[in-house]
Amino acid sequence: MYGVIIALVPALLVSFYFFGLGSIVVLATSVAACVLLEWAINKYMLKNPRNTVMDGSAVLTGLLLGFNLPSNLPIWIILIGAVFAIGFAKMPFGGLGNNLFNPALVGRAALLVAFPAQMTTWPKVGQLGSYLDAETGATPLALMKQAIKSCDASVLDQLPTSLDLFLGNHPDGAGAMGEICALALLLGLAFMLWRKIITWHIPVSIIATVFVFSGLMHMTSPVYADPVSVILSGGLMLGAIFMATDYVTSPMTPKGQLIYGVCIGLLTVIIRNWGAYPEGMSFAILIMNAFTPLINNYVKPTRYGEA
Amino acid sequence: MSIKTFRIGGIHPEENKLTHEVETQMAALPKQAIFPLSQHIGAPAIPVVQKGDKVKVGTLIAGAGSFVSAPIYSSVSGTVLKIDSAIDATGYRNPAIYINVEGDDWEDSIDRSDKLETVKDHPELTPDLIVNLIKDAGVVGMGGACFPTFIKLTPPPTSKAECVIINAVECEPYITADYRLMMEKADEILVGLQLLMIAAKVTKGYIGIETNKPKAISLLTKKCTEAFSASDYEVEVVPLKQRYPQGGEKQLVDAVIRRQVPAPPAIPVNVGAIVQNVGTAYAVYEAVMKHKPLFERYTTVTGKRLAHPGNFLVRMGTPMKNLIEACGGMPEGENKLLAGGPMMGKALTSDEVPICKGTNSVTILSDDDARRKEPQPCIRCAKCVNACPMGLEPYLLAKVSEVKNWERAEHEDITSCIECGSCQFTCPAHRPLLDNIRLGKSTVMGIIRNRNAKK
Numbered sequence: 001m002y003g004v005i006i007a008l009v010p011a012l013l014v015s016f017y018f019f020g021l022g023s024i025v026v027l028a029t030s031v032a033a034c035v036l037l038e039w040a041i042n043k044y045m046l047k048n049p050r051n052t053v054m055d056g057s058a059v060l061t062g063l064l065l066g067f068n069l070p071s072n073l074p075i076w077i078i079l080i081g082a083v084f085a086i087g088f089a090k091m092p093f094g095g096l097g098n099n100l101f102n103p104a105l106v107g108r109a110a111l112l113v114a115f116p117a118q119m120t121t122w123p124k125v126g127q128l129g130s131y132l133d134a135e136t137g138a139t140p141l142a143l144m145k146q147a148i149k150s151c152d153a154s155v156l157d158q159l160p161t162s163l164d165l166f167l168g169n170h171p172d173g174a175g176a177m178g179e180i181c182a183l184a185l186l187l188g189l190a191f192m193l194w195r196k197i198i199t200w201h202i203p204v205s206i207i208a209t210v211f212v213f214s215g216l217m218h219m220t221s222p223v224y225a226d227p228v229s230v231i232l233s234g235g236l237m238l239g240a241i242f243m244a245t246d247y248v249t250s251p252m253t254p255k256g257q258l259i260y261g262v263c264i265g266l267l268t269v270i271i272r273n274w275g276a277y278p279e280g281m282s283f284a285i286l287i288m289n290a291f292t293p294l295i296n297n298y299v300k301p302t303r304y305g306e307a
Numbered sequence: 308m309s310i311k312t313f314r315i316g317g318i319h320p321e322e323n324k325l326t327h328e329v330e331t332q333m334a335a336l337p338k339q340a341i342f343p344l345s346q347h348i349g350a351p352a353i354p355v356v357q358k359g360d361k362v363k364v365g366t367l368i369a370g371a372g373s374f375v376s377a378p379i380y381s382s383v384s385g386t387v388l389k390i391d392s393a394i395d396a397t398g399y400r401n402p403a404i405y406i407n408v409e410g411d412d413w414e415d416s417i418d419r420s421d422k423l424e425t426v427k428d429h430p431e432l433t434p435d436l437i438v439n440l441i442k443d444a445g446v447v448g449m450g451g452a453c454f455p456t457f458i459k460l461t462p463p464p465t466s467k468a469e470c471v472i473i474n475a476v477e478c479e480p481y482i483t484a485d486y487r488l489m490m491e492k493a494d495e496i497l498v499g500l501q502l503l504m505i506a507a508k509v510t511k512g513y514i515g516i517e518t519n520k521p522k523a524i525s526l527l528t529k530k531c532t533e534a535f536s537a538s539d540y541e542v543e544v545v546p547l548k549q550r551y552p553q554g555g556e557k558q559l560v561d562a563v564i565r566r567q568v569p570a571p572p573a574i575p576v577n578v579g580a581i582v583q584n585v586g587t588a589y590a591v592y593e594a595v596m597k598h599k600p601l602f603e604r605y606t607t608v609t610g611k612r613l614a615h616p617g618n619f620l621v622r623m624g625t626p627m628k629n630l631i632e633a634c635g636g637m638p639e640g641e642n643k644l645l646a647g648g649p650m651m652g653k654a655l656t657s658d659e660v661p662i663c664k665g666t667n668s669v670t671i672l673s674d675d676d677a678r679r680k681e682p683q684p685c686i687r688c689a690k691c692v693n694a695c696p697m698g699l700e701p702y703l704l705a706k707v708s709e710v711k712n713w714e715r716a717e718h719e720d721i722t723s724c725i726e727c728g729s730c731q732f733t734c735p736a737h738r739p740l741l742d743n744i745r746l747g748k749s750t751v752m753g754i755i756r757n758r759n760a761k762k
Binding site for chain 1: 315557561567568569570573683684685686687688689692693695696697698699700702720723
């Protein structure tokens, strides 16, 4: 658990660098709320003699929830998100190891449905001293959606270059604060692969599927953005590397993980291109979370003697 | 060419081979020797001596109890004190013969000389004769499983042996008994292998050794060339990449000849392989060539806190306590005594337990190594699934065993588990996976036996 938190450090530093005060307030609120809630539920509702708050999972949920939020989100909305994450998605199922859905994503999805306006206006970067008063702009994903809806490929000319997307250098519309810089997230991936915290199957299958599917769409019509921009924008990297790989809610066998990853990739592109929201990553992961027990049940490891 | 190993799962536990270069010493004779009647897989042996009988070293004291069983011979000379019960390596009290030791008087039939007998000198040795000598000498698998060796050499007519694989892997941490045996008795082992090949009517043999024993690999390779280059036998020393549980019979077959044994009740000979431990090959040599029944063995006595860990040639029936004393005594503080190594060994409640046919090591874990960590919730990290060398799902087997869902456990192939403990070793939440799986496996196997008995 703490290994994953270490892997999030590059993305954390990047979000401080780009969003300043706002990111500190949002992340601190989110982490503190998740940890406090887990502690309180353990102590007063479950009356658990061994409080699980120290295992680091609540800190991680708080960090990931914060990473999925705009840096100008009011504190009271963040608190509601934390209640959904810990109080609805995690503890009622039995706490660590028993939740069906990724707690941070449940928090985010609940906020997105309940507060669509606040959750889809994204501050521009570089306003280090501002929080609620930050100026906002259109994200790459919003531009992509607009191009498809208006059947006007010229909208895509406003997209930042792939290199800028990769480095996080697109100040106008940055999106959620954890997802701005693909490089920082890939550093986290490299760390987790090196320390054998996760295997390559889920992140690679998601990213490859999105790349191939959106590449095919791009070939059919230029209103669909090029696949490199697609995989570098929005929450794709954050989701593929840190959210979909959550141990508890993802399949356990390599084969199962590939099925899960490919389905997340397909759902993400479908929602991004033809759904109501510009971003489909979190819903795609939540949908596949629901299929994880089924995948675990049917996709077995290769038994000795079958090879 | 890459070094061979098995294809599924596996782990890398800390080696801790403290006694690698410690030469084998003769263990002192005990004052009293205890012989449990069940030292092998199958029916317990049946005593053929009575209280007050005089026995010599090598006297039969209990005969085979049924087809799947093995006779037991006295390792000491003296008087039978009683036929009672004793705590054995299973941790339970089981029937055993007690003998008070007087002197060291051997049966005359045993050849005690060091002269190397070769197959060439004994043209009278036919496959049937060898199998019978092995059977009568009470030889069982010396790697710890203790399955009667003669049964493995006479496979059912539906399968045909193609090769004999000598298991010289010794992948279990701490244990060095097989390694010392190879370094000290290489010629005898190769004659033993040749006898096994004659008995199994094959000409192809392999010796699988992990690469952490380079001296043994080069020694045996050299000896093999000397012994077999001018013969009809083809024996190959196969270096194997270090990985636990490579010494598991099924893993070794996969590593050496790249074939996988189908699910139980299939055995290695169904894919053409007869696997024998290196200690068994030596016991076969002694039984056939020296007419010496199985009553002593190589055993490692080890532990980080022991003053002088070592390797011993020990008479069976010697209480572990005597060996531990010979190594400087039980260390101060908290200790856990194991019959076997840290992965497969069984924790014991008493140091009076005697050395038996399968006791390859006495391991003493101290302080933090001796204590289990508190289990945390399973977060389904799948480390156990990736580590399982049988391709099973340990988290699931442990869970369904815990809730006593035996049908599901059987459906998920719990009987394929080889109890190697890789899952429990790798679990970051310190869950007692193997404990639950063992319970489930033995229950399910009982259910299957009952079902088959009713048919």
